[in-house]
Amino acid sequence: xxxxxxxxxxxxxxxxxxxxxxxxxxxxxxxxxxxxxxxxxxxxxxxxxxxxxxxxxxxxxxxxxxxxxxxxxxxxxxxxxxxxxxxxxxxxxxxxxxxxxxxxxxxxxxxxxxxxxxxxxxxxxxxxxxxxxxxxxxxxxxxxxxxxxxxx
Amino acid sequence: xxxxxxxxxxxxxxxxxxxxxxxxxxxxxxxxxxxxxxxxxxxxxxxxxxxxxxxxxxxxxxxxxxxxxxxxxxxxxxxxxxxxxxxxxxxxxxxxxxxxxxxxxxxxxxxxxxxxxxxxxxxxxxxxxxxxxxxxxxxxxxxxxxxxxxxxxxxxxxxxxxxxxxxxxxxxx
Ligand code: FES
Numbered sequence: 001x002x003x004x005x006x007x008x009x010x011x012x013x014x015x016x017x018x019x020x021x022x023x024x025x026x027x028x029x030x031x032x033x034x035x036x037x038x039x040x041x042x043x044x045x046x047x048x049x050x051x052x053x054x055x056x057x058x059x060x061x062x063x064x065x066x067x068x069x070x071x072x073x074x075x076x077x078x079x080x081x082x083x084x085x086x087x088x089x090x091x092x093x094x095x096x097x098x099x100x101x102x103x104x105x106x107x108x109x110x111x112x113x114x115x116x117x118x119x120x121x122x123x124x125x126x127x128x129x130x131x132x133x134x135x136x137x138x139x140x141x142x143x144x145x146x147x148x149x150x151x152x
Numbered sequence: 153x154x155x156x157x158x159x160x161x162x163x164x165x166x167x168x169x170x171x172x173x174x175x176x177x178x179x180x181x182x183x184x185x186x187x188x189x190x191x192x193x194x195x196x197x198x199x200x201x202x203x204x205x206x207x208x209x210x211x212x213x214x215x216x217x218x219x220x221x222x223x224x225x226x227x228x229x230x231x232x233x234x235x236x237x238x239x240x241x242x243x244x245x246x247x248x249x250x251x252x253x254x255x256x257x258x259x260x261x262x263x264x265x266x267x268x269x270x271x272x273x274x275x276x277x278x279x280x281x282x283x284x285x286x287x288x289x290x291x292x293x294x295x296x297x298x299x300x301x302x303x304x305x306x307x308x309x310x311x312x313x314x315x316x317x318x319x320x321x322x323x324x325x
Pocket of ligand 1: 017059060254255256257258259275276277278279280293294
């Protein structure tokens with residue numbers, strides 16, 4: 001399910017079956033060109049992975065719009081906001097909440113987070129259409145979904 | 153009376169002509185968009201909505217999942233959408249292309265996804281199950297059979313089109 005009219009109608013009808021929330025965490029940073037490009041690229045690939053995850057598990061996973069923040073943030077206060085976000089979004093409904101990120105800083109502050117953090121190691125992808133990239137994305141999606149399914 | 157009816161005020165005239173121009177502009181914008189929506193390579197193959205998916209020689213009796221990407225134009229938003237199908241040859245050597253979308257709430261099913269049921273499709277979301285022909289196993293959440301893809305074989309390549317209801321009534325392997 002996504003944050004879309006049609007999906008939300010279905011969500012409210014079949015709420016009891018959709019017990020998992022996934023939130024991509026997307027950092028922004030415009031200080032240098034190379035960093036900005038790298039982050040934008042990671043944004044694209046994280047979005048593709050989340051989309052694929054949602055496509056395969058539509059009936060049980062709600063994919064939230066990304067949580068976007070400034071990368072030079074203070075991760076302690078950012079964690080507090082993020083926790084507020086997840087609890088407000090969830091309203092005690094979701095049994096499992098997963099945060100998807102490439103940002104290692106969250107890994108360092110994992111203990112402050114109320115939800116499960118899935119930290120992926122980043123790679124640079126130049127061309128999303130190659131078979132190799134598709135394989136890599138599939139592989140990532142399979143691993144993440146295995147992890148998520150172990151919670152179900 | 154009739155004179156009054158036929159009179160077109162300046163405002164009406166402007167309205168009409170602007171609608172005309174707008175409509176014309178919309179049409180000229182839409183035409184190329186529609187054309188782009190159809191992949192030129194596949195256009196040559198004939199079917200309007202058929203997409204080349206796999207070489208027929210790769211199809212086995214064991215269902216395999218094949219993915220393909222379609223450029224979808226949604227009003228002003230263009231995106232690449234990935235589709236999947238489970239394809240196999242049945243005992244009569246006929247090709248069967250099933251949609252992976254679970255009839256319960258839409259998760260993607262997997263062939264032999266549950267080791268306890270190696271001859272069935274399994275939905276990981278709420279343990280829905282289907283027989284090989286797509287029929288839903290009774291007493292699991294789905295209440296209908298997996299949809300079938302319309303297909304066409306041309307020059308050794310399998311093309312898949314829209315999904316349609318699966319007519320199967322009886323289960324079995
Ligand atoms: S979505 Fe397949 S069993 Fe619920």
